[in-house]
Amino acid sequence: MSQEQLLQPFFEYLQIERNYSRHTVINYSEDIKDFLLFMTTEAIPSLLSVTYQDVRLYLTFLHERKMSRRSVARKLSCLRSLYRFFIREGYCEQNPFALAAAPKKEHAIPKFLYEEELRHLFEIADISKPLGQRNQALLELLYATGIRVNECCGLTLRDVDFNMETILVTGKGNKQRYVPFGTYARESLQLYISQGREALQKHSTDKLFLNAKGGPLTDRGVRYVLSEMIKKTSLTVRMSPHVLRHTFATHMLNEGADLRTVQELLGHTDLTATQIYTHVSKERLRSVYMQHHPRA
Known part of the structure; x- marks a missing residue:
């Protein structure tokens, strides 16, 4: 063979x-x-x-x-x-890699945006135009939910529930989960769906986010949109969908969300994948302590 x-x-x-x-x-x-x-x-x-x-x-x-x-x-x-x-x-009887120990992974602290940096980013899109409405809705949803870029590209109109303010996300291994979103994301999505998306759509598709040609927006397209948005600001930070995912998780924990809830929202099967964000939160706690405790 x-x-x-x-x-x-x-x-x-x-x-x-x-x-x-x-x-x-x-x-x-x-x-x-x-x-x-x-x-x-x-x-x-x-x-x-x-x-x-x-x-x-x-x-x-x-x-x-x-x-x-x-x-x-x-x-x-x-x-x-x-x-x-x-x-x-039945091709073989033993796995030669079964006893090969994988090296311990490096756990670099994930990069994220501070709230002031996000504020600049949210003011960039021209929401009087269809693409600006799409870009704003995309940015708001990614930050509001922390979903992966491929999960975002896979969303359809049916997956958005404005009554419950949730989206149905299909994650790794075809596993589905409901993720809530807030007021800002809801308003941006409603504006985009009612105006911008209708103006952009040129082909028959139920995908939520469309590109400038009217077809489904790809993960590469999302990265390009975010990259172009950050260029219009005075910020020098690196921007990507994953940075927004890191930002979502970090801000949630900083504001007191428990680790299990963040794990569920991110779609992590293993809690250790979520725990990396606690390092960021601990650093922030230490920073606040050093700044405000009288005998720090």
């Missing part, structure tokens, strides 16, 4: 059974290609002939390339999943 014949069912499994996004499948494909390149340099004939000793050599290979711990951990996770699939399909 050729390498391609081994791998094609795995990619179909990721897309159909696991319901992984196209972006995730591409990342898996790139990581596997990287391992295949290593196999070629080491004259390993087939994926089914890889041993634990080969895996240890591969880890040394990655270390010599000065690859980050996060990237190494991602590659190991990908290849571990590949061999679990091989075992399930």
Whole structure:
């Protein structure tokens, strides 16, 4: 069986059974290609002939390339999943990556915007024009909910409930959750849907956010919109949908929200993924303490 014949069912499994996004499948494909390149340099004939000793050599290979711990951990996770699939399909009996310990991930404190920086950003869009109405609604919703960019692009008109002030979000693994939004996001969305979206729409689509040509707005399009908005301010901060997600989580915790609630709103399956934001909150608490305590 050729390498391609081994791998094609795995990619179909990721897309159909696991319901992984196209972006995730591409990342898996790139990581596997990287391992295949290593196999070629080491004259390993087939994926089914890889041993634990080969895996240890591969880890040394990655270390010599000065690859980050996060990237190494991602590659190991990908290849571990590949061999679990091989075992399930009866291609092999053992997973050579099962005992390979992933390096501990670096937990950099996430970048976020301060409230004053956000205030400047919210004043940029020209809401007298359709694209300005869309941009304002997009910005307000991303900050109000902390949803991921692909979750935002996947929203349809039916997913917005103005009576309950919630959106139905389809997250990773096709898992759905309801996320509330506030007054500012509601007003911006209502203006955009009633005016801007109708003016923009040129094709039949139920997607909430549309691009300038009338089709669904893509994740790349969202990043471009936010990048252009930040350029119109005097701010020098880096802007992206994920920065707004970090900002949402940080501000929620700073204002007293409990960790479990923020975890639910973000769609994190593991609480440890949410706990990174507590580092930011603790730093703010320390800053406030040092500024205001008489004997600090």
